[in-house]
Amino acid sequence: MDEGDYPITWLVDAAAAGNEQAWQEIVDRYTPLLTSVIRRFRLSVAETQDVAQTVWLRLVEHLSSLREPRALPTWIITTSKRESLRYLSDRRRSVPYDPLDPSWLARSSEDADPGAELLRAERHEALLAGLAELPSRQRELLLLLVEEPPLSYAQISKRTGVPVGSIGPTRGRALARLRETFAFREHLAGPARVSVVADGANGAHPATRIQRKRGDGRDAATLG
Amino acid sequence: MAVTQQRWDEDEHLLDDLRDALREAAPLAGTLAEHGKGAYAWRTVDADLLLASLSFDSSLERVQERRSDPDDDRVLVFTASPLSLELEVTPGHVAGQIVPPGPGEIRVETAEGVTFHVQADDVGFFDLPGQLRGLVRLRCDTPTGRLVTDWVRL
Numbered sequence: 001m002d003e004g005d006y007p008i009t010w011l012v013d014a015a016a017a018g019n020e021q022a023w024q025e026i027v028d029r030y031t032p033l034l035t036s037v038i039r040r041f042r043l044s045v046a047e048t049q050d051v052a053q054t055v056w057l058r059l060v061e062h063l064s065s066l067r068e069p070r071a072l073p074t075w076i077i078t079t080s081k082r083e084s085l086r087y088l089s090d091r092r093r094s095v096p097y098d099p100l101d102p103s104w105l106a107r108s109s110e111d112a113d114p115g116a117e118l119l120r121a122e123r124h125e126a127l128l129a130g131l132a133e134l135p136s137r138q139r140e141l142l143l144l145l146v147e148e149p150p151l152s153y154a155q156i157s158k159r160t161g162v163p164v165g166s167i168g169p170t171r172g173r174a175l176a177r178l179r180e181t182f183a184f185r186e187h188l189a190g191p192a193r194v195s196v197v198a199d200g201a202n203g204a205h206p207a208t209r210i211q212r213k214r215g216d217g218r219d220a221a222t223l224g
Numbered sequence: 225m226a227v228t229q230q231r232w233d234e235d236e237h238l239l240d241d242l243r244d245a246l247r248e249a250a251p252l253a254g255t256l257a258e259h260g261k262g263a264y265a266w267r268t269v270d271a272d273l274l275l276a277s278l279s280f281d282s283s284l285e286r287v288q289e290r291r292s293d294p295d296d297d298r299v300l301v302f303t304a305s306p307l308s309l310e311l312e313v314t315p316g317h318v319a320g321q322i323v324p325p326g327p328g329e330i331r332v333e334t335a336e337g338v339t340f341h342v343q344a345d346d347v348g349f350f351d352l353p354g355q356l357r358g359l360v361r362l363r364c365d366t367p368t369g370r371l372v373t374d375w376v377r378l
Binding site: 018024034039050053054059061062082085086124127131178187188 | 268
């Protein structure tokens with residue numbers, strides 16, 4: 001993994017075949033996208049962690065069905081949305097947000113326009129899915145370049161080993177590559193196509209409910 | 225998207241938007257990545273095991289229909305071929321059925337590492353402890369085949 005230049009399809013195949021390092025690389029690359037999607041649903045920190053855990057665990061078993069480069073980000077986005085929605089629908093968890101979580105304050109002013117918010121969310125998805133496709137060195141450089149508070153080129157050079165004079169051109173190449181990623185091209189090619197609710201390919205309603213004939217008089221609750 | 229494209233043609237704008245996109249994810253990303261890496265330990269290594277995907281979840285349907293009835297039971301369907309599993313979750317009870325109906329053994333796994341078995345009857349019905357909650361998956365062993373369901377949070 002030193003070169004960090006493995007395409008997503010290779011990583012997915014390798015992780016499906018038992019290469020744990022490939023899995024870790026997938027997790028590193030796609031965590032920002034996963035986190036960003038879940039955060040949009042205004043879940044608390046604990047709920048966000050719950051949803052992420054569900055998505056990761058499920059993804060481990062689904063790797064072998066995700067052969068196309070774009071299949072992985074699409075799967076992550078769809079599954080995170082569904083699981084977040086499920087959390088929202090659950091009346092048992094009635095606390096809408098974590099008051100100790102400072103990011104809520106920062107975001108509260110953006111609630112005014114849901115349409116703009118959706119477009120913004122889709123831009124973020126494209127940016128983060130695109131970032132995940134980049135080779136590690138380019139991805140790491142871009143992450144350092146957008147760090148807050150900003151780092152100087154000297155600091156970035158020290159962390160990456162890229163000479164100060166090369167950071168500008170390297171940055172340019174990384175951004176050019178970002179514009180060429182599947183995620184970017186797909187986002188720029190089409191109109192907003194992801195509707196949060198209509199997107200869920202929730203299958204047909206099962207024809208029958210589970211109706212157990214309780215001839216034995218046993219109370220299931222006592223099993224616990 | 226033309227506006228976005230024009231905006232992203234500029235390096236500075238593209239970096240600004242990237243910074244914006246990462247800002248919300250950054251505080252939690254470290255923790256979530258750590259959990260993600262640990263998830264690999266749960267990988268099943270068994271070529272004959274069918275993966276039954278969560279194909280229906282009535283709690284999602286509630287959201288889609290803008291309906292909220294806390295008294296509704298939650299119905300979950302995990303689909304594989306030729307074997308599927310249905311679960312019905314009510315406040316005090318979790319019941320399930322193997323489809324097509326037939327006997328089998330059900331093994332419940334929780335993400336906390338607890339596992340236990342229950343037996344499905346001749347038509348595939350089984351009961352799970354009513355207070356079973358959290359992240360779980362079911363393994364099902366029948367004469368027709370063996371399956372493991374998607375992880376699901378009850």
